[in-house]
Amino acid sequence: xxxxxxxxxxxxxxxxxxxxxxxxxxxxxxxxxxxxxxxxxxxxxxxxxxxxxxxxxxxxxxxxxxxxxxxxxxxxxxxxxxxxxxxxxxxxxxxxxxxxxxxxxxxxxxxxxxxxxxxxxxxxxxxxxxxxxxxxxxxxxxxxxxxxxxxxxxxxxxxxxxxxxxxxxxxxxxxxxxxxxxxxxxxxxxxxxxxxxxxxxxxxxxxxxxxxxxxxxxxxxxxxxxxxxxxxxxxxxxxxxxxxxxxxxxxxxxxxxxxxxxxxxxxxxxxxxxxxxxxxxxxxxxxxxxxxxxxxxxxxxxxxxxxxxxxxxxxxxxxxxxxxxxxxxxxxxxxxxxxxxxxxxxxxxxxxxxxxxxxxxxxxxxxxxxxxxxxxxxxxxxxxxxxxxxxxxxxxxxxxxxxxxxxxxxxxxxxxxxxxxxx
Amino acid sequence: xxxxxxxxxxxxxxxxxxxxxxxxxxxxxxxxxxxxxxxxxxxxxxxxxxxxxxxxxxxxxxxxxxxxxxxxxxxxxxxxxxxxxxxxxxxxxxxxxxxxxxxxxxxxxxxxxxxxxxxxxxxxxxxxxxxxxxxxxxxxxxxxxxxxxxxxxxxxxxxxxxxxxxxxxxxxxxxxxxxxxxxxxxxxxxxxxxxxxxxxxxxxxxxxxxxxxxxxxxxxxxxxxxxxxxxxxxxxxxxxxxxxxxxxxxxxxxxxxxxxxxxxxxxxxxxxxxxxxxxxxxxxxxxxxxxxxxxxxxxxxxxxxxxxxxxxxxxxxxxxxxxxxxxxxxxxxxxxxxxxxxxxxxxxxxxxxxxxxxxxxxxxxxxxxxxxxxxxxxxxxxxxxxxxxxxxxxxxxxxxxxxxxxxxxxxxxxxxxxxxxxx
Numbered sequence: 033x034x035x036x037x038x039x040x041x042x043x044x045x046x047x048x049x050x051x052x053x054x055x056x057x058x059x060x061x062x063x064x065x066x067x068x069x070x071x072x073x074x075x076x077x078x079x080x081x082x083x084x085x086x087x088x089x090x091x092x093x094x095x096x097x098x099x100x101x102x103x104x105x106x107x108x109x110x111x112x113x114x115x116x117x118x119x120x121x122x123x124x125x126x127x128x129x130x131x132x133x134x135x136x137x138x139x140x141x142x143x144x145x146x147x148x149x150x151x152x153x154x155x156x157x158x159x160x161x162x163x164x165x166x167x168x169x170x171x172x173x174x175x176x177x178x179x180x181x182x183x184x185x186x187x188x189x190x191x192x193x194x195x196x197x198x199x200x201x202x203x204x205x206x207x208x209x210x211x212x213x214x215x216x217x218x219x220x221x222x223x224x225x226x227x228x229x230x231x232x233x234x235x236x237x238x239x240x241x242x243x244x245x246x247x248x249x250x251x252x253x254x255x256x257x258x259x260x261x262x263x264x265x266x267x268x269x270x271x272x273x274x275x276x277x278x279x280x281x282x283x284x285x286x287x288x289x290x291x292x293x294x295x296x297x298x299x300x301x302x303x304x305x306x307x308x309x310x311x312x313x314x315x316x317x318x319x320x321x322x323x324x325x326x327x328x329x330x331x332x333x334x335x336x337x338x339x340x341x342x343x344x345x346x347x348x349x350x351x352x353x354x355x356x357x358x359x360x361x362x363x364x365x366x367x368x369x370x371x372x373x374x375x376x377x378x379x380x381x382x383x384x385x386x387x388x389x390x391x392x393x394x395x396x397x398x399x400x401x402x403x404x405x406x407x408x409x410x411x412x413x414x415x416x417x418x419x420x421x422x423x424x425x426x427x428x429x430x431x432x433x434x435x436x437x438x439x440x441x442x443x444x445x446x447x448x449x450x451x452x453x454x455x
Numbered sequence: 456x457x458x459x460x461x462x463x464x465x466x467x468x469x470x471x472x473x474x475x476x477x478x479x480x481x482x483x484x485x486x487x488x489x490x491x492x493x494x495x496x497x498x499x500x501x502x503x504x505x506x507x508x509x510x511x512x513x514x515x516x517x518x519x520x521x522x523x524x525x526x527x528x529x530x531x532x533x534x535x536x537x538x539x540x541x542x543x544x545x546x547x548x549x550x551x552x553x554x555x556x557x558x559x560x561x562x563x564x565x566x567x568x569x570x571x572x573x574x575x576x577x578x579x580x581x582x583x584x585x586x587x588x589x590x591x592x593x594x595x596x597x598x599x600x601x602x603x604x605x606x607x608x609x610x611x612x613x614x615x616x617x618x619x620x621x622x623x624x625x626x627x628x629x630x631x632x633x634x635x636x637x638x639x640x641x642x643x644x645x646x647x648x649x650x651x652x653x654x655x656x657x658x659x660x661x662x663x664x665x666x667x668x669x670x671x672x673x674x675x676x677x678x679x680x681x682x683x684x685x686x687x688x689x690x691x692x693x694x695x696x697x698x699x700x701x702x703x704x705x706x707x708x709x710x711x712x713x714x715x716x717x718x719x720x721x722x723x724x725x726x727x728x729x730x731x732x733x734x735x736x737x738x739x740x741x742x743x744x745x746x747x748x749x750x751x752x753x754x755x756x757x758x759x760x761x762x763x764x765x766x767x768x769x770x771x772x773x774x775x776x777x778x779x780x781x782x783x784x785x786x787x788x789x790x791x792x793x794x795x796x797x798x799x800x801x802x803x804x805x806x807x808x809x810x811x812x813x814x815x816x817x818x819x820x821x822x823x824x825x826x827x828x829x830x831x832x833x834x835x836x837x838x839x840x841x842x843x844x845x846x847x848x849x850x851x852x853x854x855x856x857x858x859x860x861x862x863x864x865x866x867x868x869x870x871x872x873x874x875x876x877x878x
Contacts, residue, residue, distance in 0.1 A: 049795065049821075052821065053818055053819065132840055134838075134839070134840055138829060138833065140839055140840065143817075145821055147851050147852070148851065228670065232851050232852070233851075233852060247651065247674045248674055251670045251671055253676060253677075253850065253851075253852040253853075254676075271874060274874035275874065277874065277876055278874050278875070278876055280876075281876035281877055282876075285876075285877055372472065381870075383874070390871075394566075394869055395476055396476065398472075398475065398568055398867060399867060400867060400868060401867065401868040401869075401870060402867055402868070402869050402870070403870050403871075403872070404869075404870070404871040404872065405871065405872045405873060405874050405875070406561060406870055406871070406872030406874070406875040406876075407875060407876045407877050409876075409877040410561065410870055410875070410877055411868070415557075415877065416557070416563055416868065416870070417555060417557055417563065427676065428570050428571060428655045428656075428676075428865040429570070429655070429656060429676040429852065429853040429865065430676075430852040430853040432865050432866055432867065432868070433867070433868045434868075442851040442852065442855050443855055444821060444822060444823060444824065444825055444855065444856070445823060445824040445825070445834070445839065445855070445856045445857075446817055446824075446825050446827075447804075447824055447825070447826050447827070447829055447833055447839070448813075448826075448827040448828065448829070449826070449827065449828045449829030449833075450828060451694060451697035451698065451700065451701050451806070451828050451829070452701070452828070452829040452830060452833070453700055453701055453703075453704035453705075453708075453829075453830045453832075454704055454708055454830050454832040454833055454838065
């Protein structure tokens with residue numbers, strides 16, 4: 033086992049005990065100092081980022097990845113503003129809930145406590161370094177950060193600023209609370225995943241390969257998610273013009289993210305009126321379609337460049353681009369069946385005026401977020417009222433859907449008695 | 456991959472979709488039929504258990520294990536009564552919570568849904584087969600049961616009765632909802648742990664070796680727990696005679712279970728008065744002590760047979776027997792330090808009249824259950840008001856401490872709008 037990893041983990045675990053009892057005010061003061069320090073060191077950070085960018089360009093990174101990697105003063109100011117926003121979020125730690133006095137007089141309640149040490153494994157985007165730091169510290173957790181090698185200089189500069197922020201006099205959060213794995217050896221990820229005595233939760237943020245690697249190799253609980261094959265079903269009673277706007281929003285507002293729409297299912301009664309209109313409108317936005325045989329037939333003669341017959345894998349693909357699957361289903365039950373077979377249980381919805389159909393859809397579709405008459409793009413911590421998010425979980429344990437500060441905590445049972453004994 | 460395991464898992468997953476929408480009344484009717492059927496088949500079940508017992512005796516199983524394995528009509532009647540008790544527990548499925556209308560008018564709430572498919576891996580005790588079946592079905596989950604080879608005939612007979620109960624006309628739970636891995640090949644446990652596409656949660660119920668095997672090999676989230684090195688700290692203000700009764704209860708009421716007491720920590724101010732009395736009283740109950748040097752010295756001349764100097768591992772041992780560790784600590788903070796270093800974060804408590812000390816202890820000790828003036832033996836689903844328990848979790852994710860029906864569920868976000876789009 034690599035001793036660097038063991039040292040980092042041991043330091044984080046030790047810091048976690050101290051951090052767990054730091055007050056909300058002291059945590060906010062620390063976050064304030066960190067935000068200040070990042071801004072003070074912005075030239076250093078941008079220079080490091082520039083060096084990352086140059087190397088990434090030379091090694092032929094895709095324009096999309098280069099864009100994720102790139103920082104400038106404006107982007108950095110947004111990162112700092114997001115961090116300051118965490119100050120305003122309520123601190124979940126210490127919350128007492130489900131109080132009860134048992135028949136024998138024992139007083140029982142649950143009390144919210146930090147998870148302890150979070151390890152976050154991510155790629156490219158240096159903003160994750162600051163986002164995770166803010167959410168982890170505010171919820172009383174230590175963070176072990178493992179970014180990609182392409183952004184290592186940026187991350188070193190950012191974590192340097194974070195830790196110098198924590199070195200200010202009077203700051204109660206130990207600097208060991210934020211740890212960067214600054215060696216980019218890939219085997220270190222495997223080593224991290226074995227550190228069950230020190231790390232309480234692993235959050236991979238990246239593609240399916242990273243998630244699968246973590247599930248397979250981790251002895252620590254892993255939050256998997258962030259992969260969405262999302263559906264909207266246009267029921268026969270949908271308000272078609274407005275349904276079209278919802279679909280357009282879900283598809284094109286930000287096509288590269290997990291809650292963007294992948295497949296539209298359409299009731300046959302409205303398909304002839306709706307599908308040609310949908311294709312006409314969205315192809316003007318650059319959307320191309322993968323149509324099942326029935327909808328393809330319906331489109332005969334119309335915009336042949338934008339529409340292709342769906343291939344065998346097309347309904348099992350997360351597009352992350354301006355491609356949209358299109359299928360006519362025989363009705364509500366077939367829509368539910370299609371979603372059950374092809375969805376990743378991220379975000380799926382129905383567009384309908386029929387409340388019974390809506391209720392049946394909500395009961396039968398077991399996705400992290402189920403929508404009635406709204407865009408799938410709302411599956412997001414900020415949009416759904418959490419203030420921020422550390423991940424979107426598509427697993428079933430612990431937390432499902434957007435995870436905010438509260439989802440970075442657990443609870444303990446507190447039991448108070450009068451020298452009670454068990455009979 | 457073993458096709459038996461794949462078949463079992465596929466059948467369970469398919470049944471889970473149907474079971475998830477079965478009403479509370481229909482689930483209760485099914486449980487009633489199962490309870491009836493077990494009682495109808497009691498001669499068959501007891502005969503199968505007798506055959507297991509005979510083979511276990513011949514193969515030299517310990518008396519403790521033989522006792523766990525053994526069923527008789529009285530024990531079976533208790534098992535059936537426990538199952539009927541599950542009828543009375545509230546059904547968590549469908550509960551809507553945290554409703555909110557967002558500023559943009561979106562109506563959001565969470566809705567409780569079953570986890571899906573639970574795999575439970577356990578040893579000896581055939582009562583687990585029925586307990587888990589009842590709790591899984593009531594919470595809308597399918598169960599894959601993998602008992603030990605020593606109890607395979609009993610488990611086949613019990614699951615046979617369960618499934619014949621489900622075959623009754625009008626029963627809405629599919630019989631595939633309860634699956635027994637009836638091949639005792641140990642490699643099948645490994646195979647089960649790979650079935651992430653079918654199984655949602657793994658609950659090992661057994662020793663540390665089984666838990667470790669599951670954490671290491673599972674691609675599925677594992678609930679670990681059930682291992683308790685439990686402490687009580689006798690503060691200087693404790694009511695000593697009553698503290699002694701709490702310690703006695705925590706140690707001797709059922710010494711073989713995880714919430715039984717392992718170590719007593721004593722404040723030096725009360726040690727001379729308390730420790731000799733404790734040893735005198737509990738040694739009469741057959742308790743033997745492993746004393747640290749200071750408490751050993753205090754006991755010089757007293758009952759030397761019952762007291763031995765503590766060895767280097769004694770404070771890191773879950774005794775599961777009538778042995779009790781004994782240590783004088785310098786006060787509250789050293790007690791907290793000792794617990795932090797040696798506890799398994801299961802159940803730890805303080806005995807004190809000082810409310811500030813109690814509050815400091817509760818804040819600083821991060822165990823699944825933290826006690827003030829009560830026996831650690833209360834860490835139990837029935838005792839803490841859950842009605843029943845499927846496991847006691849000592850991990851931090853999803854659920855901590857006793858897990859009842861609600862802890863066998865997750866939630867989905869339901870978002871209802873008026874053709875809302877994201878700006």
